[in-house]
Amino acid sequence: MKPQNLNRAIVGASLLGILISTYALNVEMSIQAKPDYKAFCDITEKISCSKVLNSEYAKGFGLLPNESPLKIPNCIYGIIFYCLSIFLSTFDQLQVVRIQLLLSLCTIPMCVYLAYLLAFVLHDFCVVCVSTYIINALLTVLTFKKMKALSTKQKPC
Incomplete structure (x- = not known):
């Protein structure tokens, strides 16, 4: 596949991630405003x-102390990551793509941690x-493919 x-x-994928994360933030804020709020994603x-x-x-990944200024909704971290991913994708330079891949790779352990909490702690x-875990995995694969395509393109014949 071509870098373009x-x-x-x-x-x-990043735009989809922004939409899903924004919806999650809306649900989170709606619950705080109205505890009996019923979201569309509440199936059973x-x-x-x-x-x-x-x-x-749901805030600070459950890892940060309550008084931390970084203890914000996880979806905001997601929105920031997806926006950064869009910004970095505008560069077709190998060094920038490596940074983008590193950021994408950092999401994988966080997704595994959050999936563990989801399944075994929150049941x-x-x-x-x-959906965001899948998008993060997809972004990692796509960014890896872009890095491979650019490194192949830059090798002398």
């Missing part, structure tokens, strides 16, 4: 994004959360 097509795929008692987005793990299935 990979850029389009990265931007598309065991398939509920509201339960997850209202949990102690829930959050469609919104799992």
Whole structure:
């Protein structure tokens, strides 16, 4: 695949990530404003994004102390990551793509950690959360392919 097509795929996946993360933020804020709020992603008692987005793990990944200024909703971190991914995809320079790949790779352990919390601590299935895990994995693969395409292109014949 050409770097230009990979850029389009990265931007598309990142835009989808922004939309899903923005929806999650809306659900989280709606729950805080109105505790009896029922989100579209609340399908059953065991398939509920509201339960997850209202949990102690929904801010600062459940790792930061309450007084930390970085203890903000996880979806905001997602929105920042996806915007950064779009910005970095505008560069077709190998060094920039390596940085983008490093950032994408950093999301994988966080997704595994959050998936563990989702399944074994909260005993829930959050469609919104799992969607972002899939998007993060896809962005990692697409960025890796872009790096390979650029490194092949830059090698002398």
